[in-house]
């Protein structure tokens with residue numbers, strides 16, 4: 678299917694490739710992922726009760742050094758597919774399994790809402806413990822060339838992401854936000870210590886929880 682958002686994402690990935698990265702595109706439109714029902718089963722051992730396409734996609738993300746989130750604007754927000762995916766990442770957020778990676782966010786829209794969606798997606802990256810190096814949105818309106826014009830900046834963003842992965846720059850504002858979130862999530866990790874001792878130990882090793 679024709680997707681402007683995928684095209685924009687591919688520009689960013691092409692830039693990342695130029696900078697030497699291997700890339701892997703997960704198109705949520707190809708996957709069957711059902712919404713979180715708040716059953717809290719993942720709290721027990723990190724696995725979800727639903728045997729759908731989420732687990733394989735999550736494994737691919739765990740393997741990556743960088744993350745590019747991209748969504749069309751649907752009624753001033755991310756697409757339903759993206760929101761379902763983000764909700765299913767709740768355990769990854771609580772346990773900070775993707776922490777330390779770098780990322781960026783993209784949106785395409787007909788008219789408006791693009792920057793807000795990029796802001797939201799970068800906020801989600803921070804929830805995951807991922808540092809956002811930037812983002813961009815493209816409003817297509819009736820402008821057939823808007824995406825073509827966005828290509829150089831999108832490629833630059835992909836290159837910037839790879840440079841960040843290599844050079845590990847610090848972003849103090851985001852670090853503060855990530856640390857504040859992590860303090861909250863530490864309560865969950867402590868609460869679940871008895872049945873997720875490995876995760877608790879990992880948090881102690883990371884210095885996110887002071888061991889007793």
Ligand SMILES: Cc1cc2nc3c(=O)[nH]c(=O)nc-3n(C[C@H](O)[C@H](O)[C@H](O)COP(=O)(O)O)c2cc1C
Pocket residue numbers: 679680681682683749750751752753754785786787788789790817
């Ligand atoms: C369900 C739906 C809701 C949308 N809501 C908005 C909107 O609130 N504002 C807007 O400017 N465009 C909106 N659009 C247009 C899309 O954001 C735009 O066409 C986007 O680039 C589509 O990306 P795609 O080609 O990857 O599917 C909407 C499109 C759909 C299908």
